Amino acid sequence: MPEGAEYSAEDATNVLLHAATSSSNSIESAVQDLQAMHPISRIPCADTVHTYVKENDIDEMMSFYRKMNSEFIDMVNISDSPQDIAIDFHNVPYYGDKNTKGVVGIQPKNG
Structure with a gap:
């Protein structure tokens, strides 16, 4: 992340990982999901995550x-x-x- 960035690389990575491993169809959707699940957490907006991806070297990522x-x-x-x-x-x-x-169950959705 650029010096003085408000969010860490870990913050942006958490959004990317959620987008990749959930039913989210976009980074924007992943941000909204995470904000709903963790309302008091600091979660970067989609534009910040996109900037993080664009400004970083792919080899470093x-x-x-x-x-x-x-x-x-x-x-x-x-x-x-x-x-x-x-x-x-x-x-x-x-x-x-x-x-x-290796099979792990989930909490029942409807009871």
Whole structure:
């Protein structure tokens, strides 16, 4: 982020991650979702997030995301051997075996 920026790179990244992993169709929609879910949090507007993306070097952004993924892998204590990983963020019902390893339920939507 530029020196003196009101929001951090993490703030902008949180919006981008929400846009990528939710039913939001745009950064604007992701901002509105986050503001509704966290009304007292400081969330940058869509224009700020767009500016962050436009003004940053793509290699630096990719490096940041690789570092974040590396920290995530360390956090979940995955060994050094290759792993198959899938992260699927949606609320589409799963009708398979609820005891399947890696399947995590969601809070019922309508009761």
